[in-house]
Amino acid sequence: MKRMQFGKRTCVFLDRDGVINKKLPEGQYITRPEQIELLPGVVEAIRTLNQxxxxxxxxxxxxxxxxxxxxxxxxxxxxxxxxxELEARGARLDAIYYCPHDKNSCHCRKPEIGMIKRAFQDFPDASANNSILIGDSISDIEAGRRAGIPTIFIHGDPANQKPGAEKAIGLADAKAHSLLSAVNQFIFSNP
Structure with a gap:
C-alpha cells in the first residue's frame, strides 16, 4: 500500500467517535462528558501530530x-x-468542528464538506493538498473524497461499525486498526 508522507503544515482531520474515543453502539449517542473514553494510543498519536x-x-x-x-x-x-483530558496528557486538538443537524438538512454534515471548508478558512496554511482525513465511517471517507483529501479508514470495534463500513474500506486510500497505527504506518513512516 502506498505510503503517505506529509510535511510541515500538514492538516489532519479526525473523526471523533470511533477514532478518538470509544464509539457507542449504533443509535446511541454520547450525551455526557464522562461517557468520553479515549481509545488506546490516541494520546500518543495526537501528541505525535502536535510534535x-x-x-x-x-x-x-x-x-x-x-x-x-x-x-x-x-x-x-x-x-x-x-x-x-488530552491536554493533561500532553496532546492538543487545534479545533473541533461539529455538525448539529439531522440527516439531509444542511451542507456541513459529513459526507458534505462544510466543516472541512470552514477549517480551511480558519487555518489558511491547510489545504486539500496537505491534508488527510481519518475516519471510521462511509460518511467520513466520502467527505474526504469530495474535498479532494486522502483518507484512512479506521477499522475500530467491529461490533460498533456503522453500516457502509465495507464500502468505506474500499473507497479509502488506506486502512488501519487505530489512530496510532494510522499515524505510525502512513503519516510518519519512511517510504
Missing part, C-alpha cells in the same frame, strides 16, 4: 443535537472535557 507541527482538527457529526438528545452547551462541555 510534528501538524494541525489536528476534529470534524464530527453530532446528530444527537438535531434529535433533541443533547444541547449545543452540553456538547461544548463534552468537548471541553475531551480537550482537557
Amino acid at each position: 510534528a507541527g501538524c494541525i489536528a482538527l476534529v470534524v464530527t457529526n453530532q446528530r444527537a443535537i438535531g434529535l433533541g438528545l443533547l444541547s449545543e452547551m452540553g456538547l461544548a462541555e463534552i468537548h471541553e472535557h475531551l480537550r482537557l
Whole structure:
C-alpha cells in the first residue's frame, strides 16, 4: 500500500467517535462528558501530530443535537472535557468542528464538506493538498473524497461499525486498526 508522507503544515482531520474515543453502539449517542473514553494510543498519536507541527482538527457529526438528545452547551462541555483530558496528557486538538443537524438538512454534515471548508478558512496554511482525513465511517471517507483529501479508514470495534463500513474500506486510500497505527504506518513512516 502506498505510503503517505506529509510535511510541515500538514492538516489532519479526525473523526471523533470511533477514532478518538470509544464509539457507542449504533443509535446511541454520547450525551455526557464522562461517557468520553479515549481509545488506546490516541494520546500518543495526537501528541505525535502536535510534535510534528501538524494541525489536528476534529470534524464530527453530532446528530444527537438535531434529535433533541443533547444541547449545543452540553456538547461544548463534552468537548471541553475531551480537550482537557488530552491536554493533561500532553496532546492538543487545534479545533473541533461539529455538525448539529439531522440527516439531509444542511451542507456541513459529513459526507458534505462544510466543516472541512470552514477549517480551511480558519487555518489558511491547510489545504486539500496537505491534508488527510481519518475516519471510521462511509460518511467520513466520502467527505474526504469530495474535498479532494486522502483518507484512512479506521477499522475500530467491529461490533460498533456503522453500516457502509465495507464500502468505506474500499473507497479509502488506506486502512488501519487505530489512530496510532494510522499515524505510525502512513503519516510518519519512511517510504
